Amino acid sequence: MRAFKWGVLGGGQMGFAIKSGAVKAGVIRGSDVIVSDPVFNKQSYETKWKSFGAKCKEENKEVIQNAKFILLSVKPQILPEIADELAKLEEDQTVISVIAGQKLEKLESLCGKAKVVRVMVNTACSIGHGAAALCANDAVTAEDFEEIQALFNATNGAVDILPEKGFDAFTALSGSGIAYVYMMAEAMADAGVHGGLSRDYATKVAVQTILGAAQMAAQTKKHPAILKDAVTSPGGCTMAGVRTLEKLGYRSSIIEAIIATQERCQNF
Ligand SMILES: NC(=O)c1ccc[n+]([C@@H]2O[C@H](COP(=O)([O-])OP(=O)(O)OC[C@H]3O[C@@H](n4cnc5c(N)ncnc54)[C@H](OP(=O)(O)O)[C@@H]3O)[C@@H](O)[C@H]2O)c1
Known part of the structure; x- marks a missing residue:
């Protein structure tokens, strides 16, 4: 049992849009969220996260160790930098990646024993009007997928399960x-x-x-x-x-x- 249900690696624009939207929609509690981002030592975003009760950390290991569902919302070029940390993920954890262009296969190879869900969404999810597409690897249980889907259903006008081959087109379009x-x-x-x-x-x-x-x-x-x-x-x-x-x-x-x-x- 992890101390936090929802973790976020990279507390910038997209991570914040998804989680603040979900808190606003009432599907998750702010106090169930732990987020890490090196910019927290330069504050600005930290104030926004704290405004709904999220726990803010500068070190990713706090999220890796303590969260069940982990939203991966760093820029793609940061992935090599955090690869050693991601490799420590365990099988009870699920990574939800919103990173553009990063395929399930690559994410699986990076994320230790964790299950992987790939999502694409736009910033309108912060006000409940985003459009989202989801796909998951075979290890993700129906129960976990439903919870993740519920998070995105609450923050988007449209949520579809899309075969991964459509993801780049969806990313570009929406x-x-x-x-x-x-x-x-x-x-x-x-x-x-x-x-x-x-x-x-x-x-x-x-x-x-x-x-x-x-x-x-x-x-x-x-x-x-x-x-x-x-x-x-x-x-x-x-x-x-x-x-x-x-x-x-x-x-x-x-x-x-x-x-x-x-x-x-x-x-x-
Ligand atoms: N923005 C969109 O509309 C959109 C839409 C769909 C998908 N996405 C995807 O969402 C992801 C995030 O995009 P974004 O627009 O939210 O970018 P962003 O605002 O720059 O957020 C990324 C955050 O990650 C932080 N970060 C940098 N290095 C880190 C590390 N080692 N560990 C943890 N956090 C770290 C960044 O801090 P610094 O600023 O200090 O580097 C920044 O606060 C991207 O992969 C993108 O493809 C974005």
């Missing part, structure tokens, strides 16, 4: 894709400012427009092209914008960006 939507919001707001709106107002309207479009697509389940056609009247203003976007390679730039992201994931 884990990174959320950044490209923010860029769209930023660009739309810039255009609003160019048109004379205040920065705050233009940003608010841009965000609400994206939110509304996403809700329409999700709720109506209509193909995005049909929803686009519905606001594109013959000879109208929207069609003038559509023509310009097509001329500038709008859809192709998004496709290429997501493919480039996927290729980068494959090269970690």
Whole structure:
């Protein structure tokens, strides 16, 4: 029996988004979380973790020794640095890796005797609206997998069990894709400012427009092209914008960006 149910190695953005989201959703207790990160000696993130009662440590061995489910949320390049620590994991422990591009096979070879679950998610899980994909190695029990799934169900709008071969595409589309939507919001707001709106107002309207479009697509389940056609009247203003976007390679730039992201994931 480990002292903490939930451990986190790497208390940065993603680790915090997942755990704070789960605490907010009420599926885990903050006091059941132990997190390690060398930045804790430089404080900032430590204050955030402590705000919901997590135990903060600077040394990974505290998490390795004391937690049952361990969220691995360091950058991929840190893995060699912590390999000796990961090798000490025991068979009663399960590692939940959110590291982009790191396959189950590699994680298994690094994580001692621990079972391994691979997850991809985006930062919107901190407010319960992420999209997550999960896959597990054969050693993970149905009971443990259910607990892990419950954690992600509570912090995401959609959770799917995805064959591992789809992970890099999912990472590019959703884990990174959320950044490209923010860029769209930023660009739309810039255009609003160019048109004379205040920065705050233009940003608010841009965000609400994206939110509304996403809700329409999700709720109506209509193909995005049909929803686009519905606001594109013959000879109208929207069609003038559509023509310009097509001329500038709008859809192709998004496709290429997501493919480039996927290729980068494959090269970690
Ligand atoms: N951000 C996203 O949207 C996103 C989405 C999906 C998946 N991911 C994955 O999530 C992982 C973490 O990304 P992130 O954005 O959360 O990065 P991050 O904010 O930099 O968090 C990683 C944390 O790990 C800490 N760290 C560095 N060396 C460590 C060590 N030896 N032991 C323990 N912790 C250590 C870092 O401290 P320092 O800052 O001092 O180095 C940092 O606080 C990545 O593998 C990424 O692929 C991220």
